[in-house]
Amino acid sequence: MNARPRTPDMDQFLALLLQRRTALTASLREALSASGQGNPATRGGEVHDWKDDAFAEALKNTQSTEIAHLQTDLAAVRAALQRIEDGTYGDCVDCGREIGRERLQVQPAAPRCLACQQKAELGAAKPRIATGL
Numbered sequence: 831m832n833a834r835p836r837t838p839d840m841d842q843f844l845a846l847l848l849q850r851r852t853a854l855t856a857s858l859r860e861a862l863s864a865s866g867q868g869n870p871a872t873r874g875g876e877v878h879d880w881k882d883d884a885f886a887e888a889l890k891n892t893q894s895t896e897i898a899h900l901q902t903d904l905a906a907v908r909a910a911l912q913r914i915e916d917g918t919y920g921d922c923v924d925c926g927r928e929i930g931r932e933r934l935q936v937q938p939a940a941p942r943c944l945a946c947q948q949k950a951e952l953g954a955a956k957p958r959i960a961t962g963l
């Protein structure tokens with residue numbers, strides 16, 4: 831392993847990412863236990879008296895969207911931490927060019943440069959647009 835020497839910048843991003851990972855892990859744990867997924871044992875014992883099933887359903891959907899979001903964010907943070915470990919942090923995973931400090935300061939877990947990110951998002955959105963036409 832011959833990792834690139836760490837710059838003060840890298841330490842700053844590492845600290846940001848670790849902080850974010852801690853926060854996301856806590857939020858995820860909270861969201862999971864709120865939805866009953868985190869601790870199935872308490873599920874049967876509690877009696878939920880929902881007057882409005884639609885509301886309960888909507889709440890469940892909101893929770894699972896939130897959980898999915900948190901899981902995605904957490905995966906991105908973990909991947910970024912791995913890239914710091916590998917010495918490739920800050921390089922775009924698609925084109926290999928530098929992502930740029932400004933972008934990383936806003937989004938420390940960003941895996942791509944802005945151009946590649948836009949391309950990736952466009953690519954992901956395309957099939958939906960195509961079926962809509």
Ligand SMILES: [Zn+2]
Pocket residue numbers: 922923924925926927942943944945946947
């Ligand atoms: Zn790129």
